[in-house]
Amino acid sequence: DAGVIQSPRHEVTEMGQEVTLRCKPISGHDYLFWYRQTMMRGLELLIYFNNNVPIDDSGMPEDRFSAKMPNASFSTLKIQPSEPRDSAVYFCASSLGPPSYNEQFFGPGTRLTVL
Amino acid sequence: QKEVEQNSGPLSVPEGAIASLNCTYSDRGSQSFFWYRQYSGKSPELIMFIYSNGDKEDGRFTAQLNKASQYVSLLIRDSQPSDSATYLCAVGQGGSYIPTFGRGTSLIVHP
Numbered sequence: 001d002a003g004v005i006q007s008p009r010h011e012v013t014e015m016g017q018e019v020t021l022r023c024k025p026i027s028g029h030d031y032l033f034w035y036r037q038t039m040m041r042g043l044e045l046l047i048y049f050n051n052n053v054p055i056d057d058s059g060m061p062e063d064r065f066s067a068k069m070p071n072a073s074f075s076t077l078k079i080q081p082s083e084p085r086d087s088a089v090y091f092c093a094s095s096l097g098p099p100s101y102n103e104q105f106f107g108p109g110t111r112l113t114v115l
Numbered sequence: 116q117k118e119v120e121q122n123s124g125p126l127s128v129p130e131g132a133i134a135s136l137n138c139t140y141s142d143r144g145s146q147s148f149f150w151y152r153q154y155s156g157k158s159p160e161l162i163m164f165i166y167s168n169g170d171k172e173d174g175r176f177t178a179q180l181n182k183a184s185q186y187v188s189l190l191i192r193d194s195q196p197s198d199s200a201t202y203l204c205a206v207g208q209g210g211s212y213i214p215t216f217g218r219g220t221s222l223i224v225h226p
Contacts, residue, residue, distance in 0.1 A: 042217070043203055048212055099212055
């Protein structure tokens, strides 16, 4: 398996534009997680899914952020409209089960820059 | 507001020694505790998870919880230069896997 795949790896956009980040989890993994990391705020877990269903989105910072998982092999994190303070590295991770029992596999991240 | 505090370090230990990383948390109702490792410029890795009911050992790594004093520790035995990384502590409440993260402690293991 190729591991968790994220695209794009780098994204530069202008304030106000819509940004869509994509993630393909490892086949067979039931859990998917979206993280964000910045120098100012550190690492944050934004939302996680179990069997394509969002379980907890309490980490999502604002209504401008939305995440979907239309099927077991694809998830998106959308920011609309984007703002400079959204600049960060966004990580996607997947696991066979909840973190208490299973290892989490992280993707390489998407570095987002909002000008 | 829930807070998780870590000494930013760097914590420097010689190869073969025990590295002790600590994390304090403010929310007494916290029940889940995570340790992540992140090498410079790389993605994080979840390396340990414990519930509030017990410690956990996994190879050279041991996570210990002191609920009375509200801190959680990560011990790395027989430290290796490859253990040099930033270690992030995260603390969650109840059954949620949405934790609050500390800012991390930089560990340097020197030969």
